[in-house]
Amino acid sequence: MKPELLSPARDMEQLIMSLTYGADAVYFGASKFGLRSSAGFIPGELQAAVDLCHTHDARAYITCNAVLTNDDARELPGFLQELADIGADAVIVSDLGALELVKKHAPALDIHISTQAGVMNYETARALHGLGASRIVLARELPLAEIARIRENTPPELALEAFVHGAMCVSFSGRCLLSNYLTGRDANRGECAQPCRWKYHLVEATRPNEYWEISEDGGTYIMNSRDMCMIDHVSDMAAAGITCLKIEGRMKSFYYAAVVTNAYRRAIDAAEAGMPLADIWRDEVNKVSHRDYSTGFYFDPNGPGEYHGDAMYFSDCEVCAVVESCDESGNAVLTQRNKFSLGDELELLTPMDEPVKFIAEDLRDSNGSELQSAPHPMMRLQLKLPIEAPKYSILRRYK
Numbered sequence: 001m002k003p004e005l006l007s008p009a010r011d012m013e014q015l016i017m018s019l020t021y022g023a024d025a026v027y028f029g030a031s032k033f034g035l036r037s038s039a040g041f042i043p044g045e046l047q048a049a050v051d052l053c054h055t056h057d058a059r060a061y062i063t064c065n066a067v068l069t070n071d072d073a074r075e076l077p078g079f080l081q082e083l084a085d086i087g088a089d090a091v092i093v094s095d096l097g098a099l100e101l102v103k104k105h106a107p108a109l110d111i112h113i114s115t116q117a118g119v120m121n122y123e124t125a126r127a128l129h130g131l132g133a134s135r136i137v138l139a140r141e142l143p144l145a146e147i148a149r150i151r152e153n154t155p156p157e158l159a160l161e162a163f164v165h166g167a168m169c170v171s172f173s174g175r176c177l178l179s180n181y182l183t184g185r186d187a188n189r190g191e192c193a194q195p196c197r198w199k200y201h202l203v204e205a206t207r208p209n210e211y212w213e214i215s216e217d218g219g220t221y222i223m224n225s226r227d228m229c230m231i232d233h234v235s236d237m238a239a240a241g242i243t244c245l246k247i248e249g250r251m252k253s254f255y256y257a258a259v260v261t262n263a264y265r266r267a268i269d270a271a272e273a274g275m276p277l278a279d280i281w282r283d284e285v286n287k288v289s290h291r292d293y294s295t296g297f298y299f300d301p302n303g304p305g306e307y308h309g310d311a312m313y314f315s316d317c318e319v320c321a322v323v324e325s326c327d328e329s330g331n332a333v334l335t336q337r338n339k340f341s342l343g344d345e346l347e348l349l350t351p352m353d354e355p356v357k358f359i360a361e362d363l364r365d366s367n368g369s370e371l372q373s374a375p376h377p378m379m380r381l382q383l384k385l386p387i388e389a390p391k392y393s394i395l396r397r398y399k
Helices: 012-020 045-055 070-086 096-105 122-130 144-152 178-183 234-239 254-272 279-287
Strands: 004-008 025-030 059-064 090-093 110-113 135-137 159-166 202-204 207-212 227-229 244-247 317-326 331-336 345-349 356-359 380-384 394-398
Touching: 004 012, 004 254, 012 025, 012 045, 012 254, 025 045, 045 059, 045 070, 059 070, 070 096, 090 096, 096 110, 122 135, 122 144, 144 159, 144 234, 159 234, 159 254, 234 254, 244 254, 254 279, 254 345, 254 394, 317 380
Parallel strands: 004 025, 004 244, 025 059, 059 090, 090 110, 110 135, 135 159, 159 244
Antiparallel strands: 159 227, 202 207, 317 331, 317 394, 331 380, 345 356, 345 394
């Protein structure tokens, strides 16, 4: 079976990009009940978001996977009924009480068990299926061989979802108390401050003002995990029985959602056709902000490993502008995102073609006056593109 490609959305802009660049389904949430409280859709937007997904023949999965308090349990039924009313396709939960509330108050919604539940074996998967779950989002700590065993020992109608790309958590399946302890922001309530990415020193009790490096080479980012990238192993994941490939990234940019979704769309389609993935698409994942890549726990029981040098993101490219409209001759209206200038070598990314390099020529403002550069964020521009480009195509520049 061809795996479903599931992409993130923190807001309408990221949702549009995930859908435009090939997502089969998108996951997003509101300001409550999910694990990304700062990346939730505001009241009134959820209906439009679900409708947009369905317009693109994509499915909408809503996150309700936070650890629930008594107050949450009291308020959740009304939210679930709202989700059913607006036509959401599924709800993602980790709490058994939330699962029961979905069955009672919104039985039309499919129930997906979050990775927060830490499902590591087929007995747990079967038990959750018996309770009403239609999908298990597997723990990120599972080797691919173990996922294949789970597939062999679970009902075929139970979908198995696994992460294919994105940030990795230092704690087991995201169950972390460090943020709450250090900052009062609870990771299990959607407010993680990511202290695992901070730089740490040792302090000896009797010398409180002396700070010491933790390792001999000076590296002190002792909990900083590498990012996951499985772009070369999509066919292996499908062969193990994974029915949905999930991209992490609701806290990332619209550009990240577009580029990574596009790359994995090509990878899934190539695997389905029995073809190798072209290098041009493999290279795309280096053109978004990321940490050093690994294959997570899929092939190594010790996991992604830590990168102690720093916790910085890096990228080969930066986005310059987004296409608003373009005619058959390539005359385009753009919205600027980062400064670029006349004569710069740019690259045009569209949802259907390979990226195209070109030199920025005949750059004009919205009134048609010639410009030497585009210095102002969100300014509207006119630029001649090498091909006709659909709306939401992206212009970027190599750093």
